[in-house]
Amino acid sequence: KIYAVADLTHTNITRALGDYTGTATDKWNGCTLSDILILNNGVDDPQFWAGNVGTPAAQLTNWPATTKCKVMRSFAGALVALNVTEGSTNYKSMVRVSTSADPGTLPASWDYTSTTNDSVRVEGKLSETPDAIVDGLQLGDNQFMIYKDNSTYSMRFVGGEDIYAFDLVSRSSGALSVNCATAFPGGHAVFSDGDLVINVGTGDPQSIANERIRRWLFNNLDADQRAKSFAFTNLHRSEVWFCFPSIGATWCNMAVVWNYKNNTFGVRDLPNLAHADAGVINVTSIDTWDSRTDVWDQAYQTWGANEYS
Numbered sequence: 001k002i003y004a005v006a007d008l009t010h011t012n013i014t015r016a017l018g019d020y021t022g023t024a025t026d027k028w029n030g031c032t033l034s035d036i037l038i039l040n041n042g043v044d045d046p047q048f049w050a051g052n053v054g055t056p057a058a059q060l061t062n063w064p065a066t067t068k069c070k071v072m073r074s075f076a077g078a079l080v081a082l083n084v085t086e087g088s089t090n091y092k093s094m095v096r097v098s099t100s101a102d103p104g105t106l107p108a109s110w111d112y113t114s115t116t117n118d119s120v121r122v123e124g125k126l127s128e129t130p131d132a133i134v135d136g137l138q139l140g141d142n143q144f145m146i147y148k149d150n151s152t153y154s155m156r157f158v159g160g161e162d163i164y165a166f167d168l169v170s171r172s173s174g175a176l177s178v179n180c181a182t183a184f185p186g187g188h189a190v191f192s193d194g195d196l197v198i199n200v201g202t203g204d205p206q207s208i209a210n211e212r213i214r215r216w217l218f219n220n221l222d223a224d225q226r227a228k229s230f231a232f233t234n235l236h237r238s239e240v241w242f243c244f245p246s247i248g249a250t251w252c253n254m255a256v257v258w259n260y261k262n263n264t265f266g267v268r269d270l271p272n273l274a275h276a277d278a279g280v281i282n283v284t285s286i287d288t289w290d291s292r293t294d295v296w297d298q299a300y301q302t303w304g305a306n307e308y309s
Helices: 211-220 223-228
Strands: 003-006 009-012 029-033 036-040 047-049 067-075 078-086 089-097 120-122 133-139 143-148 152-159 163-170 181-184 187-192 195-199 230-234 239-244 252-259 264-273
Touching: 036 067, 067 133, 078 133, 089 133, 089 163, 120 163, 133 181, 133 187, 181 230, 187 230, 187 239, 195 211, 211 239, 211 252
Parallel strands: 029 067
Antiparallel strands: 003 009, 029 036, 036 047, 067 078, 078 089, 089 120, 133 143, 143 152, 152 163, 181 187, 187 195, 230 239, 239 252, 252 264
């Protein structure tokens, strides 16, 4: 199911067709496009939700029939589908890009055969390396990075007949799993297979992990559950968290935390997470007299203020 949370209220916004069919290993991913939320699990049709809890999520408008993708992201006003399955055939190196959408709308077409729009379907340009596409993420204003298991490509809008240009950035560094690349002020921080790296869009990604933390991390990462790893950025604290299941754990119970301003590392425990992120919480509830159960002399809050983080 999909739920939306506002304050303490959880609202079921699952599609009208009923529950989704992905399993625990089919990791949800997505993006926003003109404030419209896009959600995808690689098994069901991609979903969109416009932010009204009274209207449930629904199949992405104009999405091609009998088509699935492992990951969906946004780039330059369009949606990008990665690692695409058409019918019963999986194309592990395929990228499909929708037409550019007008602000506040969804893409009008994914028809790559049309000569009047900017939708594309590309596979061969990413087959220079044999591994599968794992994820992708916009880098800066004009570049989209595509992460495979052990290699990295860039996609740029160039217009003309090709519309997008694809270049091999690295043959030796990719992403460990879906949601293992995260944007921070210096580029992308990537949880790769065997290292923690920075990708700035040109040249091989550079390692940020010292030998001690790298050896500790990959000695403690559960190999069978590694696909559940993820990374996210906490801008307020200038940190990137690389979260993973330790040996014997089913979900992410530990994180290597990198402070990118100080270039320091720390380790912390996690409460068995599938995902996490950092952002502003919309707090509208007000503390009332009737809701208070503490003693006046023990109340420590500032009058007229909410505790907030």
